[in-house]
Amino acid sequence: MKEVKAYAASANDAPLKEVNINRRDLLDNDVSIDIMYCGVCHSDIHAKLNDWGNAKYPIVPGHEIIGKVTAVGSNVSNHKVGDLVGVGCMVDSCQECSACKEDQEMWCENGSTSTYNSKDPHLGGHTLGGYSKLIVVREEFVLKVPTNLDTKAVAPLLCAGITTYSPLIHWNVKKGDKVGIIGLGGLGHMGIKFAAAMGAETVMITTSEEKAKDAKRLGADQVIISKDESQMKEHNDSFDFILNTIPVGHDVNPYLAL
Template identity: 50%
Template sequence: MQSAMHTTGYAAYSPTAPLALFQFERRSLRANDVAMEILYSDVCHPDLHTAPNDWGWSYYPIVPGHEIVGRVAALGAGVSRYRVGDHVAVGCMVDSCPACDQCRKGEEQLCRAGNTSTYAGQDRITGENTQGGCSKHLVVREEFCLRIPEGLDLALAAPLLCAGITTWSSLGTWNVGPGGRVGVIGLGHMAVGLGVTVLSRSNDKQVDALALGAARLLVSSDPQAMEKATSDFDLIIDMVSVKHDLTPYLPLLDVDGTLAIVGQVGPTIQERNTAPLLLGRRRIADSLIGGIHETQEMLGFCAEKNILPDCEMIRIDQINEAFERMERADVRYRFVIDKASLPAQVA
């Protein structure tokens, strides 16, 4: 076993403190571990909720960040898939059991024993707290390390590891292929593409939606437009990250249609009348990221089709400002941290 790796990151030291520089040790490499130098990481909405302990499972200090791109820095003795210098990525999890039925069929995110989160989790073997990608280095089990395909822009790929796979997995889970009728609540831009309808309370986002390739924008506060869109969709992906009423959207689903909630953790559903579900055999469901094979497949597809998010590059010392701007929805559309701005060690 190789010795522990000293590294730096930015951590929340309490629910009310801004993120600040943090020096810590990454665990020693086991035989099946990959150590990576992090080049880029994304700022995702779960980071925004984890730092102040909105969901009740944070510990302190805690380093957020679960959309991570970098290069292999060191390998455990038994690793055969990677070489030092390979470009790799890590998403929302770094381990799972791996013996249960879900892990065996490639649904590690649904591990019966619980997957090991990239941060806000506990190491499966030692029980120590996991720390995320808002840091200079990461250690991950080989099977949870993803290969970056040739041609995929490293600086823009990080948001694919959560936002991208969440959208991809939703489409796959409910068998929506070419020609499928998809609506997206909110301008979750990783879900917007050719043929997709964006649903928004006003038409303020119409220019952006059409520029991203949407077929149209449907104003959910317009009763006539909503009635005209009855039964228009096979799948609606709900990207909204705050509590909201689902009632207006259910009649938009066709028979056997699904509304998949992917943006909000916590209280969301305010629907009291089951008639729209009953009469159309419609359903409300959640979708949690995707498995490792599925994520690798998504990365390959994005590289082949040159599908990448719109990002604003920031320095690590701008992380607190980024959090404030995300609260105001003042970003188009993702923040990515360039880790060249973070020293490997601090004197």
């Protein structure tokens, strides 16, 4: 085992404090990563506060990890020392069940392993996340990061990025489609950038007129203020796809007619 620095909370009402944690010795299929950046996702805040009632303390959050490979196991073929890589919300699964073989590791029949707050099959206890100096991850859950990107800005792609990219790809959004993105937050701004890059006519739908300028700077072709009934009615039955990123309970009916 290797002892490394991390930031952990000992209880839901305790602040994050510097601590020492253990990382496992490298296994044959493992990648060791020196962490350069880790995003702060709101899920990290929910988990630390135990808003979902399943927090395991001490908790080390962080699942938007960017770093450099420092060592690889003897069976690793996809990564080498010095590579710039990323790690998202999972770090392990059985790799043998039907779900894993169909690239659906989150439904692993033997239980997938989350980056933190999950049962640790190697060291016992629970997994500890990316608010730390180093992490050891099974190679299938390590992603290559293009070096032409702004490294410090890549981290949110590991959560907010894939959360919005996945449905756009799944539903085959393409050039010529009219796409609405509801809400301009951590997810919404990613949705705008992706939809615009895919060539879609991209429309930001928001309650806030103040966000219109930011939406257009990010790539939106136009903005609809959802509180304006006339604007909403003008766009009825005109969208090919709508991505709703509002993170709280709300009435979806005003958007369905679009």
